[in-house]
Amino acid sequence: MNTEAIKAIYTAEMRRTRNTLLQSIASPVLSTCLYFIVFGSAIGSRIESVGGVSYGAFIVPGLMMLSLLTQSISNASFGIFFPKFTGTVYEVLSAPVSFFEVIVGYVGAATTKSLIIGVIILITASFFVDLRIEHPFWMLAFLLMTCVAFSLFGFIIGLWADNFEKLQLVPLLIITPLVFLGGTFYSIDMLPPLWQKISLFNPLLYLISGFRWSFYEVADVNVVLSLTMTAGFLLACLLVVWYMFKTGYKLKQ
Amino acid sequence: MSETKPAHNRAPIVKIRGLTKTYGNGHSALKDVNLDIHEGEILAVLGPNGAGKTTLISIICGLVNATGGSVTVGGYDHVKQYRQSRELIGLVPQELALGAFELVENTVALSRGLFGKPRNPEFVNSLLDKLSLVDKADSPVNRLSGGMKRRVLIAKALSHEPRVLFLDEPTAGVDVELRKDMWAVIDELRADGVTIILTTHYIEEAEAIADRVGVINDGEILVIDDKQALMDKLGKKQLVIELRESIASIPAPLEHYSLQLNSAGDALTFTYDVRAERTGITQLLNAVQSAGLGLKDLSTSQSSLEDIFVNLVAADS
Ligand SMILES: Nc1ncnc2c1ncn2[C@@H]1O[C@H](COP(=O)(O)OP(=O)(O)O)[C@@H](O)[C@H]1O
Ligand SMILES: [Mg+2]
Numbered sequence: 001m002n003t004e005a006i007k008a009i010y011t012a013e014m015r016r017t018r019n020t021l022l023q024s025i026a027s028p029v030l031s032t033c034l035y036f037i038v039f040g041s042a043i044g045s046r047i048e049s050v051g052g053v054s055y056g057a058f059i060v061p062g063l064m065m066l067s068l069l070t071q072s073i074s075n076a077s078f079g080i081f082f083p084k085f086t087g088t089v090y091e092v093l094s095a096p097v098s099f100f101e102v103i104v105g106y107v108g109a110a111t112t113k114s115l116i117i118g119v120i121i122l123i124t125a126s127f128f129v130d131l132r133i134e135h136p137f138w139m140l141a142f143l144l145m146t147c148v149a150f151s152l153f154g155f156i157i158g159l160w161a162d163n164f165e166k167l168q169l170v171p172l173l174i175i176t177p178l179v180f181l182g183g184t185f186y187s188i189d190m191l192p193p194l195w196q197k198i199s200l201f202n203p204l205l206y207l208i209s210g211f212r213w214s215f216y217e218v219a220d221v222n223v224v225l226s227l228t229m230t231a232g233f234l235l236a237c238l239l240v241v242w243y244m245f246k247t248g249y250k251l252k253q
Numbered sequence: 254m255s256e257t258k259p260a261h262n263r264a265p266i267v268k269i270r271g272l273t274k275t276y277g278n279g280h281s282a283l284k285d286v287n288l289d290i291h292e293g294e295i296l297a298v299l300g301p302n303g304a305g306k307t308t309l310i311s312i313i314c315g316l317v318n319a320t321g322g323s324v325t326v327g328g329y330d331h332v333k334q335y336r337q338s339r340e341l342i343g344l345v346p347q348e349l350a351l352g353a354f355e356l357v358e359n360t361v362a363l364s365r366g367l368f369g370k371p372r373n374p375e376f377v378n379s380l381l382d383k384l385s386l387v388d389k390a391d392s393p394v395n396r397l398s399g400g401m402k403r404r405v406l407i408a409k410a411l412s413h414e415p416r417v418l419f420l421d422e423p424t425a426g427v428d429v430e431l432r433k434d435m436w437a438v439i440d441e442l443r444a445d446g447v448t449i450i451l452t453t454h455y456i457e458e459a460e461a462i463a464d465r466v467g468v469i470n471d472g473e474i475l476v477i478d479d480k481q482a483l484m485d486k487l488g489k490k491q492l493v494i495e496l497r498e499s500i501a502s503i504p505a506p507l508e509h510y511s512l513q514l515n516s517a518g519d520a521l522t523f524t525y526d527v528r529a530e531r532t533g534i535t536q537l538l539n540a541v542q543s544a545g546l547g548l549k550d551l552s553t554s555q556s557s558l559e560d561i562f563v564n565l566v567a568a569d570s
Pocket of ligand 1: 253276277278280281282300301302303304305306307308309
């Protein structure tokens with residue numbers, strides 16, 4: 001195991017994060033505050049509680065997920081896309097490192113950054129609403145799995161994308177709509193029956209539901225199902241990355 | 254090191270057998286390349302653009318998958334034992350690929366880590382010193398000039414103390430002064446016992462610094478030999494006979510010598526093979542005299558590596 005290589009990649013990536021610290025932390029915090037002001041206070045005060053949870057508190061897990069997903073994807077995808085774009089990826093490819101070591105370095109750094117942002121949002125939210133976390137262990141488990149899974153997913157996008165447009169495309173056109181339609185701002189009980197059924201095909205619903213369950217014990221779907229779906233997605237991403245490295249997809253001719 | 258034993262008597266540090274590469278578009282960039290690289294030598298791989306130099310290096314270093322054949326570095330297979338083989342290799346790529354805002358010392362430390370070596374700021378510093386980069390240690394790499402960037406890439410390649418260094422066109426697009434600088438750097442590295450393989454399309458570069466020269470064209474190694482041997486073996490010598498009085502044509506008794514008469518009619522050129530047992534010069538000179546031509550002067554010249562290269566590549570295509 002080349003632990004020095006993992007350390008080196010992780011350190012370099014975290015250094016890159018530090019250089020862009022303000023923008024990478026300020027923007028999710030700012031947007032979270034805006035969501036709370038608009039949805040939590042202004043509109044939320046006119047919405048009755050959902051499953052016994054005040055609306056402002058209800059949206060916290062969903063908002064965290066929204067930031068975590070977008071941040072994980074953008075950190076990890078940029079982390080590998082940029083070396084590919086500038087050509088510096090030659091160094092990783094010619095180094096005595098395995099696929100696993102590369103992943104741990106890059107995805108580990110992206111995950112760390114997402115976790116930091118998640119915690120900051122949680123603290124920010126606690127200023128606006130009364131937070132209660134019923135199952136801290138599962139909350140952390142969901143948090144960690146989500147960050148890892150979507151950092152891996154971002155890594156795949158970064159490997160696949162050969163220009164900046166493609167890099168933005170998937171987060172913008174697929175992830176953001178799925179998060180919004182996955183029950184960030186509502187419980188799917190509030191939807192007409194047909195849309196409730198359609199929502200069940202949205203994988204992010206399971207993630208958000210499970211995460212919210214760890215806070216308030218209210219969920220749209222069974223928490224075991226949520227856990228299985230999240231872990232399944234993580235594994236699927238890991239397999240795809242492994243396959244991409246093995247075949248040298250978009251990395252080696 | 255190199256004084257103790259001639260390089261070619263030792264086991265090769267890089268051994269390439271039957272290497273082929275066909276790119277996805279069907280282009281055959283390497284056709285059955287066989288090559289031994291000896292420890293401690295400077296090997297110049299000389300070839301025109303598109304000859305396959307970068308492809309060859311990229312396969313050895315793991316950037317491109319070979320279609321067929323085998324490579325070992327220090328006895329380790331470059332695919333099955335990639336960890337051991339890659340630890341021995343440093344690569345300076347053809348393109349000036351460097352991140353944007355990274356600091357010089359950080360990017361060199363990153364390279365060292367990637368190759369599994371523990372942090373060692375003193376060593377990194379001494380490396381930067383050797384490459385005249387010390388005062389640039391905390392500059393962002395994107396602020397450096399092209400020549401300095403190349404030096405940073407060399408520092409990165411040497412950061413894990415490799416035994417074999419590949420330099421892919423280290424002086425392409427570099428002005429004459431920087432090129433001489435680079436040659437000095439390469440010379441010092443060799444003195445440290447590093448084996449160096451450099452690709453180039455500048456013949457004068459191969460002539461100036463290489464111990465051995467391989468000529469590659471269209472995916473094939475046409476010839477590889479010690480630089481001097483190559484020039485002796487493939488080089489032609491020319492004898493120019495200046496005449497006291499100009500003549501209109503070559504006199505009949507001299508016709509079978511395949512001489513060339515210059516346009517002024519006052520000089521004959523005789524081309525001969527250096528290796529030939531009998532060059533025929535004595536006979537020729539006698540014949541010239543008996544034909545009644547007066548000699549003014551004699552001079553010989555030997556063809557350069559450039560002539561050899563041009564001849565080889567022209568004959569090949
Ligand atoms: N990725 C690629 N796909 C297809 N053909 C390539 C690729 N890379 C190089 N080639 C072709 O392979 C040949 C050898 O290229 P290269 O090894 O870069 O030559 P050199 O470094 O000697 O200039 C050239 O004809 C080039 O066009
Ligand atoms: Mg090249």
